[in-house]
Amino acid sequence: MKAHLSRRYHFSASHRLHTETYDEAQNRAVFGKCNNPYGHGHNYTVQVTVSGQVDPATGMVCNLADLDGFARTNLLDRFDHTNLNTLECFRDKVSTTENLSIEIYRIFQSFTAAHLEGVHVEETSNNSFDYAGSATPAGGTI
Amino acid sequence: MIFLTRKAEFSSAHFYWNTAWSEEENQRVFGKCANRNGHGHNYTLEVTVAGEVDATSGFVVDLKELKDILEREVVSVYDHRHLNLEVPEFKDRIPTTENIAIAIWQRLDKKIPHAKLHRVRIYEMPDLFADYYGER
Numbered sequence: 001m002k003a004h005l006s007r008r009y010h011f012s013a014s015h016r017l018h019t020e021t022y023d024e025a026q027n028r029a030v031f032g033k034c035n036n037p038y039g040h041g042h043n044y045t046v047q048v049t050v051s052g053q054v055d056p057a058t059g060m061v062c063n064l065a066d067l068d069g070f071a072r073t074n075l076l077d078r079f080d081h082t083n084l085n086t087l088e089c090f091r092d093k094v095s096t097t098e099n100l101s102i103e104i105y106r107i108f109q110s111f112t113a114a115h116l117e118g119v120h121v122e123e124t125s126n127n128s129f130d131y132a133g134s135a136t137p138a139g140g141t142i
Numbered sequence: 143m144i145f146l147t148r149k150a151e152f153s154s155a156h157f158y159w160n161t162a163w164s165e166e167e168n169q170r171v172f173g174k175c176a177n178r179n180g181h182g183h184n185y186t187l188e189v190t191v192a193g194e195v196d197a198t199s200g201f202v203v204d205l206k207e208l209k210d211i212l213e214r215e216v217v218s219v220y221d222h223r224h225l226n227l228e229v230p231e232f233k234d235r236i237p238t239t240e241n242i243a244i245a246i247w248q249r250l251d252k253k254i255p256h257a258k259l260h261r262v263r264i265y266e267m268p269d270l271f272a273d274y275y276g277e278r
Contacts, residue, residue, distance in 0.1 A: 001278060
Protein backbone atom coordinates (compact mmCIF):
# COMPACT_ATOMS: atom_id res chain seq x y z
CA MET A 1 0.00 0.00 0.00
CA LYS A 2 1.20 3.45 -0.89
CA ALA A 3 1.65 5.96 1.92
CA HIS A 4 3.14 9.42 2.24
CA LEU A 5 5.71 10.29 4.88
CA SER A 6 6.51 13.87 5.86
CA ARG A 7 9.39 15.05 7.96
CA ARG A 8 10.09 18.58 9.17
CA TYR A 9 13.59 20.03 9.48
CA HIS A 10 14.68 23.37 10.89
CA PHE A 11 17.54 25.68 10.08
CA SER A 12 18.40 29.33 10.62
CA ALA A 13 19.94 31.52 7.97
CA SER A 14 20.32 35.11 6.90
CA HIS A 15 19.65 36.60 3.50
CA ARG A 16 18.98 39.77 1.58
CA LEU A 17 16.62 40.11 -1.36
CA HIS A 18 18.49 42.03 -4.00
CA THR A 19 19.09 41.74 -7.72
CA GLU A 20 21.71 43.38 -9.89
CA THR A 21 19.03 43.63 -12.59
CA TYR A 22 17.45 46.52 -10.69
CA ASP A 23 19.00 49.77 -9.55
CA GLU A 24 19.01 50.72 -5.90
CA ALA A 25 15.64 52.47 -6.05
CA GLN A 26 13.97 49.55 -7.85
CA ASN A 27 15.42 47.05 -5.37
CA ARG A 28 14.05 49.16 -2.55
CA ALA A 29 10.67 49.51 -4.21
CA VAL A 30 10.29 45.81 -4.98
CA PHE A 31 11.88 44.15 -1.95
CA GLY A 32 11.20 46.77 0.75
CA LYS A 33 12.81 46.01 4.11
CA CYS A 34 14.01 42.64 2.77
CA ASN A 35 16.50 44.74 0.75
CA ASN A 36 18.14 46.30 3.82
CA PRO A 37 21.85 46.24 2.98
CA TYR A 38 23.17 44.12 5.83
CA GLY A 39 20.58 41.37 5.56
CA HIS A 40 18.28 39.79 8.11
CA GLY A 41 17.45 36.22 9.10
CA HIS A 42 14.77 33.60 9.61
CA ASN A 43 14.19 30.30 11.32
CA TYR A 44 13.20 28.20 8.33
CA THR A 45 11.16 25.02 8.53
CA VAL A 46 11.41 22.57 5.66
CA GLN A 47 8.75 19.88 5.34
CA VAL A 48 9.75 17.11 2.96
CA THR A 49 7.11 14.65 1.73
CA VAL A 50 8.09 11.33 0.18
CA SER A 51 5.89 8.45 -0.88
CA GLY A 52 6.11 4.80 -1.78
CA GLN A 53 4.87 1.34 -1.06
CA VAL A 54 5.07 0.40 2.61
CA ASP A 55 7.65 -2.37 2.86
CA PRO A 56 5.96 -5.31 4.64
CA ALA A 57 9.22 -6.21 6.36
CA THR A 58 9.81 -2.81 7.94
CA GLY A 59 6.38 -1.14 7.84
CA MET A 60 8.13 1.85 6.30
CA VAL A 61 8.06 3.88 3.09
CA CYS A 62 11.75 4.47 3.74
CA ASN A 63 13.96 4.34 6.78
CA LEU A 64 13.64 7.64 8.60
CA ALA A 65 17.27 7.40 9.66
CA ASP A 66 18.27 7.42 5.98
CA LEU A 67 16.09 10.47 5.24
CA ASP A 68 17.41 12.27 8.33
CA GLY A 69 20.99 11.43 7.40
CA PHE A 70 20.44 12.72 3.87
CA ALA A 71 18.86 15.92 5.21
CA ARG A 72 21.70 16.41 7.68
CA THR A 73 24.38 16.12 5.01
CA ASN A 74 22.68 17.81 2.09
CA LEU A 75 20.38 20.37 3.67
CA LEU A 76 21.22 21.27 7.27
CA ASP A 77 25.02 21.14 7.06
CA ARG A 78 24.86 23.32 3.95
CA PHE A 79 22.25 25.89 4.97
CA ASP A 80 22.13 26.15 8.76
CA HIS A 81 23.75 29.28 10.18
CA THR A 82 24.80 30.54 6.78
CA ASN A 83 24.10 33.63 4.74
CA LEU A 84 22.05 32.22 1.84
CA ASN A 85 23.32 34.91 -0.54
CA THR A 86 26.87 33.58 -0.19
CA LEU A 87 25.93 30.08 -1.33
CA GLU A 88 26.69 28.95 -4.86
CA CYS A 89 23.02 28.18 -5.59
CA PHE A 90 22.05 31.83 -5.01
CA ARG A 91 24.93 33.37 -6.89
CA ASP A 92 22.64 34.31 -9.78
CA LYS A 93 19.27 34.03 -8.04
CA VAL A 94 17.47 36.10 -5.45
CA SER A 95 17.31 34.16 -2.18
CA THR A 96 13.53 34.28 -1.94
CA THR A 97 11.80 31.35 -0.32
CA GLU A 98 10.36 30.47 -3.75
CA ASN A 99 13.88 29.96 -5.08
CA LEU A 100 14.92 28.26 -1.85
CA SER A 101 12.01 25.81 -2.18
CA ILE A 102 13.03 24.95 -5.74
CA GLU A 103 16.65 24.42 -4.64
CA ILE A 104 15.60 22.21 -1.72
CA TYR A 105 13.34 20.19 -4.03
CA ARG A 106 16.31 19.77 -6.39
CA ILE A 107 18.46 18.57 -3.49
CA PHE A 108 15.94 15.97 -2.28
CA GLN A 109 15.50 14.61 -5.81
CA SER A 110 18.82 12.87 -5.12
CA PHE A 111 17.28 10.94 -2.22
CA THR A 112 16.61 7.65 -3.92
CA ALA A 113 14.99 5.53 -1.17
CA ALA A 114 11.49 6.95 -1.85
CA HIS A 115 9.64 9.10 -4.35
CA LEU A 116 9.83 12.83 -3.63
CA GLU A 117 6.30 14.27 -3.60
CA GLY A 118 7.24 17.82 -2.76
CA VAL A 119 8.71 20.29 -0.33
CA HIS A 120 7.00 22.87 1.85
CA VAL A 121 9.16 25.67 3.21
CA GLU A 122 8.06 28.03 5.97
CA GLU A 123 10.03 31.26 6.15
CA THR A 124 8.05 32.58 9.10
CA SER A 125 4.93 31.27 10.78
CA ASN A 126 2.92 33.48 8.41
CA ASN A 127 4.35 32.58 5.03
CA SER A 128 5.16 29.29 3.40
CA PHE A 129 5.86 27.95 -0.06
CA ASP A 130 5.27 24.61 -1.78
CA TYR A 131 7.14 23.15 -4.70
CA ALA A 132 6.53 19.77 -6.30
CA GLY A 133 8.45 20.06 -9.55
CA SER A 134 6.09 19.76 -12.48
CA ALA A 135 3.36 18.25 -10.28
CA THR A 136 0.84 20.32 -8.38
CA PRO A 137 1.81 20.58 -4.71
CA ALA A 138 -0.48 18.62 -2.44
CA GLY A 139 -0.73 21.63 -0.13
CA GLY A 140 -0.36 21.85 3.59
CA THR A 141 -3.78 20.64 4.59
CA ILE A 142 -5.41 18.66 1.79
CA MET B 143 -17.16 19.29 -2.69
CA ILE B 144 -15.71 20.50 0.59
CA PHE B 145 -13.11 18.97 2.86
CA LEU B 146 -13.51 18.79 6.60
CA THR B 147 -10.81 17.75 9.05
CA ARG B 148 -11.27 16.57 12.60
CA LYS B 149 -8.41 16.03 15.05
CA ALA B 150 -8.10 13.55 17.87
CA GLU B 151 -5.24 12.60 20.15
CA PHE B 152 -4.08 9.43 21.79
CA SER B 153 -1.00 8.32 23.68
CA SER B 154 0.42 4.87 23.09
CA ALA B 155 3.47 2.70 23.53
CA HIS B 156 5.15 0.70 20.76
CA PHE B 157 8.38 -0.74 19.44
CA TYR B 158 9.60 -1.86 16.02
CA TRP B 159 10.52 -5.50 15.60
CA ASN B 160 10.43 -7.92 12.69
CA THR B 161 10.20 -11.45 14.12
CA ALA B 162 11.68 -12.89 10.91
CA TRP B 163 14.96 -11.08 11.57
CA SER B 164 17.79 -11.60 14.03
CA GLU B 165 18.19 -9.28 16.97
CA GLU B 166 21.20 -7.69 15.27
CA GLU B 167 19.23 -7.02 12.09
CA ASN B 168 16.37 -5.46 14.06
CA GLN B 169 18.83 -3.24 15.91
CA ARG B 170 20.55 -2.24 12.69
CA VAL B 171 17.35 -1.29 10.84
CA PHE B 172 15.22 0.10 13.64
CA GLY B 173 17.85 1.50 16.01
CA LYS B 174 16.46 2.73 19.32
CA CYS B 175 12.90 2.05 18.08
CA ALA B 176 13.73 -1.66 18.48
CA ASN B 177 14.00 -1.42 22.29
CA ARG B 178 11.80 -4.36 23.33
CA ASN B 179 10.61 -2.57 26.44
CA GLY B 180 8.91 -0.08 24.16
CA HIS B 181 8.62 3.68 24.18
CA GLY B 182 5.70 6.03 23.60
CA HIS B 183 4.31 9.04 21.80
CA ASN B 184 1.48 11.51 21.95
CA TYR B 185 -0.11 10.91 18.57
CA THR B 186 -2.28 13.46 16.80
CA LEU B 187 -4.75 12.10 14.31
CA GLU B 188 -6.28 14.25 11.57
CA VAL B 189 -9.09 12.70 9.60
CA THR B 190 -10.22 14.54 6.48
CA VAL B 191 -13.55 13.72 4.88
CA ALA B 192 -14.93 15.04 1.61
CA GLY B 193 -18.53 15.63 0.68
CA GLU B 194 -21.22 18.04 -0.35
CA VAL B 195 -22.73 20.51 2.07
CA ASP B 196 -26.23 19.44 3.10
CA ALA B 197 -28.62 22.25 2.17
CA THR B 198 -30.66 21.91 5.33
CA SER B 199 -28.02 21.38 8.02
CA GLY B 200 -25.11 23.20 6.35
CA PHE B 201 -22.93 20.21 7.33
CA VAL B 202 -20.77 17.86 5.28
CA VAL B 203 -20.91 15.57 8.27
CA ASP B 204 -22.15 16.08 11.79
CA LEU B 205 -18.95 16.92 13.71
CA LYS B 206 -20.25 15.41 16.91
CA GLU B 207 -21.00 12.20 15.06
CA LEU B 208 -17.52 12.22 13.48
CA LYS B 209 -15.95 12.82 16.89
CA ASP B 210 -17.88 9.88 18.33
CA ILE B 211 -16.79 7.62 15.43
CA LEU B 212 -13.12 8.55 15.94
CA GLU B 213 -13.48 7.93 19.66
CA ARG B 214 -15.20 4.57 19.20
CA GLU B 215 -13.15 3.19 16.30
CA VAL B 216 -9.68 4.53 17.13
CA VAL B 217 -9.09 6.44 20.36
CA SER B 218 -10.81 3.96 22.68
CA VAL B 219 -8.75 1.15 21.13
CA TYR B 220 -5.35 2.89 20.92
CA ASP B 221 -5.23 5.39 23.78
CA HIS B 222 -3.06 4.41 26.74
CA ARG B 223 -2.41 1.03 25.16
CA HIS B 224 0.66 -0.79 23.91
CA LEU B 225 0.08 -1.00 20.16
CA ASN B 226 2.18 -4.15 19.61
CA LEU B 227 0.67 -6.04 22.53
CA GLU B 228 -2.90 -4.82 22.81
CA VAL B 229 -4.13 -3.74 19.37
CA PRO B 230 -5.00 -6.68 17.10
CA GLU B 231 -3.88 -5.25 13.73
CA PHE B 232 -0.34 -4.82 15.02
CA LYS B 233 0.08 -8.47 16.04
CA ASP B 234 1.57 -9.10 12.59
CA ARG B 235 2.23 -5.53 11.37
CA ILE B 236 4.90 -3.24 12.75
CA PRO B 237 3.23 -0.14 14.25
CA THR B 238 5.18 2.40 12.22
CA THR B 239 3.58 5.75 11.51
CA GLU B 240 2.83 4.55 7.97
CA ASN B 241 1.13 1.37 9.18
CA ILE B 242 -0.85 3.26 11.84
CA ALA B 243 -2.18 5.59 9.11
CA ILE B 244 -3.24 2.57 7.01
CA ALA B 245 -4.77 0.77 10.01
CA ILE B 246 -6.80 3.82 11.01
CA TRP B 247 -8.03 4.19 7.42
CA GLN B 248 -9.16 0.55 7.51
CA ARG B 249 -10.94 1.13 10.82
CA LEU B 250 -12.78 4.22 9.51
CA ASP B 251 -13.47 3.25 5.90
CA LYS B 252 -17.22 3.16 5.16
CA LYS B 253 -18.04 4.07 8.78
CA ILE B 254 -18.59 7.78 8.14
CA PRO B 255 -22.10 8.54 6.89
CA HIS B 256 -22.70 11.09 4.10
CA ALA B 257 -19.01 11.73 3.42
CA LYS B 258 -16.07 10.05 1.78
CA LEU B 259 -12.92 9.38 3.74
CA HIS B 260 -10.25 11.47 1.98
CA ARG B 261 -7.12 11.32 4.09
CA VAL B 262 -5.79 9.95 7.35
CA ARG B 263 -2.86 11.94 8.71
CA ILE B 264 -1.11 10.72 11.82
CA TYR B 265 1.54 12.75 13.63
CA GLU B 266 3.91 10.69 15.74
CA MET B 267 5.66 13.92 16.69
CA PRO B 268 5.21 17.50 15.49
CA ASP B 269 8.04 16.94 12.98
CA LEU B 270 6.98 13.55 11.64
CA PHE B 271 3.71 12.45 10.11
CA ALA B 272 2.33 9.97 7.61
CA ASP B 273 -0.59 10.39 5.21
CA TYR B 274 -2.71 7.62 3.73
CA TYR B 275 -5.25 8.23 0.96
CA GLY B 276 -6.50 4.66 0.60
CA GLU B 277 -4.12 3.92 -2.28
CA ARG B 278 -3.17 0.32 -3.00
